[in-house]
Amino acid sequence: MQEEQKKLSLEPYKGTRDFYPEEMFVQNYIFSKMRAVVQRYGYVEYAASILEETALYHAKSGEEIINEQTYSFTDRGGRDVTIRPEMTPTVARMVARKRKELAFPLRWYSIPNLFRYERPQRGRLREHWQLNVDMFGAEGVEADAEVVAIASDIMKAFGASEKNFEVRINSRVLVNFLLREQLGLSPDDAHKISKLIDRKAKMPDDEFRVQAQAITGERMAELMDFLEAGTLQNFSKQLADHKSSRDLGRVITSLQERGVTNVVFSPALMRGFDYYTGTVFEVFDVSPLNNRSLFGGGRYDDLVGIFGVDKVPGVGFGMGDVTMRDYLETYKLLPKYKSSTHIYLCRLDDEQIPFIEELANYLRQQGINTGIDYSGRKLATQIKTAERQGIPYIICVGEEEARTRVFKLKNLATHEEKNVKLEDLPATMSHNILTPKV
Amino acid sequence: MQEEQKKLSLEPYKGTRDFYPEEMFVQNYIFSKMRAVVQRYGYVEYAASILEETALYHAKSGEEIINEQTYSFTDRGGRDVTIRPEMTPTVARMVARKRKELAFPLRWYSIPNLFRYERPQRGRLREHWQLNVDMFGAEGVEADAEVVAIASDIMKAFGASEKNFEVRINSRVLVNFLLREQLGLSPDDAHKISKLIDRKAKMPDDEFRVQAQAITGERMAELMDFLEAGTLQNFSKQLADHKSSRDLGRVITSLQERGVTNVVFSPALMRGFDYYTGTVFEVFDVSPLNNRSLFGGGRYDDLVGIFGVDKVPGVGFGMGDVTMRDYLETYKLLPKYKSSTHIYLCRLDDEQIPFIEELANYLRQQGINTGIDYSGRKLATQIKTAERQGIPYIICVGEEEARTRVFKLKNLATHEEKNVKLEDLPATMSHNILTPKV
Numbered sequence: 001m002q003e004e005q006k007k008l009s010l011e012p013y014k015g016t017r018d019f020y021p022e023e024m025f026v027q028n029y030i031f032s033k034m035r036a037v038v039q040r041y042g043y044v045e046y047a048a049s050i051l052e053e054t055a056l057y058h059a060k061s062g063e064e065i066i067n068e069q070t071y072s073f074t075d076r077g078g079r080d081v082t083i084r085p086e087m088t089p090t091v092a093r094m095v096a097r098k099r100k101e102l103a104f105p106l107r108w109y110s111i112p113n114l115f116r117y118e119r120p121q122r123g124r125l126r127e128h129w130q131l132n133v134d135m136f137g138a139e140g141v142e143a144d145a146e147v148v149a150i151a152s153d154i155m156k157a158f159g160a161s162e163k164n165f166e167v168r169i170n171s172r173v174l175v176n177f178l179l180r181e182q183l184g185l186s187p188d189d190a191h192k193i194s195k196l197i198d199r200k201a202k203m204p205d206d207e208f209r210v211q212a213q214a215i216t217g218e219r220m221a222e223l224m225d226f227l228e229a230g231t232l233q234n235f236s237k238q239l240a241d242h243k244s245s246r247d248l249g250r251v252i253t254s255l256q257e258r259g260v261t262n263v264v265f266s267p268a269l270m271r272g273f274d275y276y277t278g279t280v281f282e283v284f285d286v287s288p289l290n291n292r293s294l295f296g297g298g299r300y301d302d303l304v305g306i307f308g309v310d311k312v313p314g315v316g317f318g319m320g321d322v323t324m325r326d327y328l329e330t331y332k333l334l335p336k337y338k339s340s341t342h343i344y345l346c347r348l349d350d351e352q353i354p355f356i357e358e359l360a361n362y363l364r365q366q367g368i369n370t371g372i373d374y375s376g377r378k379l380a381t382q383i384k385t386a387e388r389q390g391i392p393y394i395i396c397v398g399e400e401e402a403r404t405r406v407f408k409l410k411n412l413a414t415h416e417e418k419n420v421k422l423e424d425l426p427a428t429m430s431h432n433i434l435t436p437k438v
Numbered sequence: 439m440q441e442e443q444k445k446l447s448l449e450p451y452k453g454t455r456d457f458y459p460e461e462m463f464v465q466n467y468i469f470s471k472m473r474a475v476v477q478r479y480g481y482v483e484y485a486a487s488i489l490e491e492t493a494l495y496h497a498k499s500g501e502e503i504i505n506e507q508t509y510s511f512t513d514r515g516g517r518d519v520t521i522r523p524e525m526t527p528t529v530a531r532m533v534a535r536k537r538k539e540l541a542f543p544l545r546w547y548s549i550p551n552l553f554r555y556e557r558p559q560r561g562r563l564r565e566h567w568q569l570n571v572d573m574f575g576a577e578g579v580e581a582d583a584e585v586v587a588i589a590s591d592i593m594k595a596f597g598a599s600e601k602n603f604e605v606r607i608n609s610r611v612l613v614n615f616l617l618r619e620q621l622g623l624s625p626d627d628a629h630k631i632s633k634l635i636d637r638k639a640k641m642p643d644d645e646f647r648v649q650a651q652a653i654t655g656e657r658m659a660e661l662m663d664f665l666e667a668g669t670l671q672n673f674s675k676q677l678a679d680h681k682s683s684r685d686l687g688r689v690i691t692s693l694q695e696r697g698v699t700n701v702v703f704s705p706a707l708m709r710g711f712d713y714y715t716g717t718v719f720e721v722f723d724v725s726p727l728n729n730r731s732l733f734g735g736g737r738y739d740d741l742v743g744i745f746g747v748d749k750v751p752g753v754g755f756g757m758g759d760v761t762m763r764d765y766l767e768t769y770k771l772l773p774k775y776k777s778s779t780h781i782y783l784c785r786l787d788d789e790q791i792p793f794i795e796e797l798a799n800y801l802r803q804q805g806i807n808t809g810i811d812y813s814g815r816k817l818a819t820q821i822k823t824a825e826r827q828g829i830p831y832i833i834c835v836g837e838e839e840a841r842t843r844v845f846k847l848k849n850l851a852t853h854e855e856k857n858v859k860l861e862d863l864p865a866t867m868s869h870n871i872l873t874p875k876v
Contacts, residue, residue, distance in 0.1 A: 016487030042809025049454030103826035371480025388541035
């Protein structure tokens with residue numbers, strides 16, 4: 001028994017995190033900013049279980065994810081289950097399940113945790129949380145523009161300026177039109193080339209050209225013209241006149257009107273998942289030291305249909321906490337830890353316990369989050385505890401304070417002390433404390 | 439492919455729930471009340487991954503849970519992992535992991551989801567959420583009393599009156615003293631009899647007596663005296679003088695001083711988990727129709743020690759969402775659904791889109807959560823959508839509204855309409871809308 005006990009690990013499971021209060025504070029800060037923005041746009045929260053039947057992921061996710069990256073197992077009743085690697089299949093299932101009762105268009109958001117089995121590295125862990133924002137039942141370019149605008153607004157709500165990120169945008173319809181209609185590729189070749197384009201940024205240019213040439217043959221030049229177009233204005237007339245490029249142009253214009261001016265047309269942007277059917281976009285960190293995709297999304301009009309029900313158009317994005325936290329750290333946009341506890345009551349001796357209970361009760365009724373030190377340790381240690389826990393105020397209660405009901409209210413950050421009467425404590429503090437979030 | 443698609447289930451995995459916005463609203467209501475109370479008492483939030491290495495649960499959980507009820511599997515790297523069935527082992531691990539950096543006493547809370555493989559039934563699902571409230575590093579009766587008082591305060595924050603529930607309390611130290619010292623039972627027999635007492639309420643009285651007799655023999659009468667004592671005052675002098683019964687008396691007195699007057703000494707209360715070492719308590723629904731345990735907790739001073747580090751005393755409880763939701767439904771204490779979206783903008787025709795975007799932008803900047811109907815459907819359908827989604831206000835924008843900037847603000851619950859100028863909208867609405875929670 002002793003031997004077994006010694007082996008018990010103190011670490012969280014590989015690729016996952018413990019959220020001590022300081023980390024939880026950051027997590028809650030990130031989530032609260034996300035929530036504030038999406039609720040401003042009229043999105044309401046939903047959620048679901050982290051376990052789904054495995055079959056849900058076979059239909060439309062990218063193959064790599066299903067085969068090698070899921071946490072899948074068989075439950076004690078013989079059901080094949082998977083810990084969700086993404087939220088989109090779940091939300092599509094939920095929409096399909098109640099499609100007859102729901103009033104469309106839906107504006108929905110959720111902040112689920114997701115699991116992928118992979119080697120943990122910077123910005124990628126086995127478990128992460130991801131804001132999912134989706135609009136269902138709306139087809140127009142306004143819906144696409146709104147969703148991208150929300151993504152941009154969240155970045156700005158975190159304090160990021162348009163200099164520090166970039167919205168890259170493309171259209172799957174446009175790419176399909178180019179590959180199938182213009183270049184005349186077979187569905188299979190079109191799929192292959194789009195997967196190749198998806199990897200373009202991560203491979204040497206020569207290698208890309210050799211592989212692309214093998215698929216596109218004599219139409220290679222047209223593909224390269226598209227990929228190097230830079231803006232929609234450089235398109236051939238045929239491409240420029242197609243509905244998909246006009247729609248994409250309208251999304252970009254609408255975004256500019258909404259004040260999102262860092263939008264860049266990116267013909268090579270594909271997004272990993274196969275289920276996208278229209279606009280796709282990604283938000284990039286443009287810092288030369290850290291140039292990478294932060295998150296993205298797009299339109300997926302066929303996903304709800306895989307459940308054998310009528311199609312419901314959808315557009316949305318997912319924004320992960322690990323990547324965002326790295327980004328906010330890089331740009332020094334994270335706030336300093338502040339305990340949700342406003343005041344800590346210390347005492348000189350045990351005789352003050354009944355009075356301290358009464359004082360705490362009074363403060364709590366006034367909306368002040370109040371902790372009491374019951375430890376019986378010396379005063380300096382009690383104060384140190386409050387300080388180390390990031391609690392902004394303390395009061396030390398001795399015989400005199402209990403009698404006079406006048407206290408030295410000490411601000412632990414500034415070390416200021418102020419004599420305050422019992423009944424003035426709430427007002428004195430409320431100028432200085434955050435309103436509790438609940 | 440078609441065939442496979444037809445089989446795709448629309449239901450959530452067995453024993454788990456989909457939280458559509460209406461259910462999420464209830465869930466968020468329950469969580470926000472829990473948070474408000476525990477933060478008032480100075481508890482700060484932490485969290486951890488839902489996956490832990492399986493070894494964590496072998497050391498101290500009840501045996502039934504480990505062997506038959508966990509979701510355990512081997513990951514792709516050969517690690518044995520378990521989806522957490524309870525939070526206490528995790529929080530004990532976290533405390534042990536950073537015990538040298540943490541400033542004790544800690545007041546911590548979390549609202550994790552937990553999984554148990556069992557047959558779903560009323561009040562018991564495979565996945566539920568559970569508020570966990572724990573104090574670490576404090577040994578006195580004040581800590582025990584505070585934790586029980588919080589449990590009671592949460593019930594009251596939900597609107598439950600002391601008539602509708604009861605706090606049952608006992609002491610493991612007291613029971614151990616009785617069984618080991620007074621009755622002279624071996625550790626093994628003491629464990630057996632405590633497990634038997636734990637099941638007492640669920641078995642015929644005769645059967646309990648036969649089984650208890652077999653273990654306690656001639657000391658059976660003393661056991662029954664204890665179990666039928668009713669109050670601590672009825673104890674034999676030896677039992678009454680023992681520190682454990684004096685401590686328990688002090689916890690009960692302290693609770694009464696804190697305004698918790700529905701506390702009942704319950705000698706048969708054991709709690710399932712083996713890790714409790716002192717005070718144990720349970721909150722019961724006392725309605726004759728629904729008499730049952732709602733939730734509970736207690737003191738566990740040895741749990742952190744299983745990691746091979748110094749002991750850290752702990753006391754806390756877990757309060758599940760499924761049981762609480764049932765309880766609140768029974769007593770009609772759940773609020774009516776209200777969307778987090780405050781207003782929905784409808785339009786007569788597409789020409790108003792630019793003006794609507796501008797209006798929405800203005801309202802959002804004023805802190806009003808604003809949705810737009812982009813569907814292009816007829817006005818009655820747009821209004822119906824807002825109504826069915828529980829959005830309290832609508833504005834319909836036509837050519838005249840865009841020109842005059844005066845709107846008919848319609849309250850969808852009361853059907854009142856009021857002409858309001860653009861600049862007066864936020865003030866007119868802010869008297870009627872909830873302040874956003876973020």
